[in-house]
Amino acid sequence: MAAFTPTGRRLTAVKAVVFLLALVPLARMVLRIRAGEVVEPLEFLTRGTGDWVLYFLCLTLAVTPLRRLSGWNWLIKLRRMLGLFAFFYASLHFLCFIWFDHFFDLQAMWKDVLKRPFITVGFTAFVLLVPLAVTSTNGMVRRLGGKRWQWLHRLVYVIAPLGILHFWWMKAGKHNFTEPIIFGSIVALLLAFRVYWATAKKVPARA
Numbered sequence: 010m011a012a013f014t015p016t017g018r019r020l021t022a023v024k025a026v027v028f029l030l031a032l033v034p035l036a037r038m039v040l041r042i043r044a045g046e047v048v049e050p051l052e053f054l055t056r057g058t059g060d061w062v063l064y065f066l067c068l069t070l071a072v073t074p075l076r077r078l079s080g081w082n083w084l085i086k087l088r089r090m091l092g093l094f095a096f097f098y099a100s101l102h103f104l105c106f107i108w109f110d111h112f113f114d115l116q117a118m119w120k121d122v123l124k125r126p127f128i129t130v131g132f133t134a135f136v137l138l139v140p141l142a143v144t145s146t147n148g149m150v151r152r153l154g155g156k157r158w159q160w161l162h163r164l165v166y167v168i169a170p171l172g173i174l175h176f177w178w179m180k181a182g183k184h185n186f187t188e189p190i191i192f193g194s195i196v197a198l199l200l201a202f203r204v205y206w207a208t209a210k211k212v213p214a215r216a
C-alpha cells in the first residue's frame with residue numbers, strides 16, 4: 010500500500026482540520042447547555058472535559074504505534090497538537106473543579122485535593138502535564154536537547170495511567186467499572202507497544 014504523505018499545504022490543511030475537530034466537543038457541550046438540554050450543566054461540563062482529557066491522552070499515545078504500523082510518518086506532526094489539546098481540556102476540567110466545586114477558594118480546593126484520593130491522583134496528573142505543555146515548543150526542544158526533552162516527555166507514560174486511576178476511583182463509588190476497564194485496556198495496549206519495541210531493540214544489541 011502506498012503511504013499517504015501530505016506535505017506542505019496539504020499537511021497544513023490536515024492540521025487545521027484536526028484543530029477544528031478538537032474544538033467540536035467543547036462547542037457541543039456549550040451548545041447543549043445553552044439549548045437547555047442538560048439537567049446538571051456544571052457536572053456535565055466537569056465530566057465532559059474530564060472525558061476529553063482522557064480521549065486526547067489516548068490519541069496522543071496512539072500516534073507512535075499508528076505511525077510505526079502504518080508507515081504514515083507524517084502523523085508525528087500531529088502529536089504536539091493532540092498533546093496540547095489534552096492539556097487544554099485538562100485545564101478546563103481543573104477550572105470547572107476550582108470554579109464549580111470551590112468557587113475559587115484555593116484553601117478549600119487544596120483541602121479537597123488532599124482529602125479525596127481520586128482528586129489527589131487527578132491533580133497529580135494535571136501538575137505533571139504542565140511541564141510537558143511548557144516545553145512543547147521547538148525552542149524548548151532545542152534548549153533542553155533532544156535526549157533530555159524525550160526523557161521529560163516520557164512523563165506521559167505516568168500521566169495516562171494516573172488519569173485511568175483517577176477515573177477508576179471516581180467510578181468505584183458507583184461500582185461502575187466498564188469505562189475505566191475499556192480505557193485502562195486502551196492505555197495498557199498503547200504502552201505495551203512501547204515496551205515491546207524497546208525490548209525488541211535491545212535483544213539483538215545484547216546478542
Ligand code: HEM
Nearest residue numbers: 055056059060062063099103106128131132134135172176
Ligand atoms: C490528566 C488529568 C485528568 C484526567 C485524565 C481526568 C479525567 C476524568 C474523567 C474521565 C472523569 C469522569 C468523567 C465521566 O464521568 O465521564 C473525571 C471526573 C472528575 N475529575 Fe478529573 N481528570 C483529570 C484531572 C483532574 C483534576 C486536576 C481534578 C481536580 C483537581 C479533577 C477532578 C474531577 C472531578 C471533580 C470529577 C467529577 C467527579 C464527579 O462528578 O463525581 N480531575 N476526570
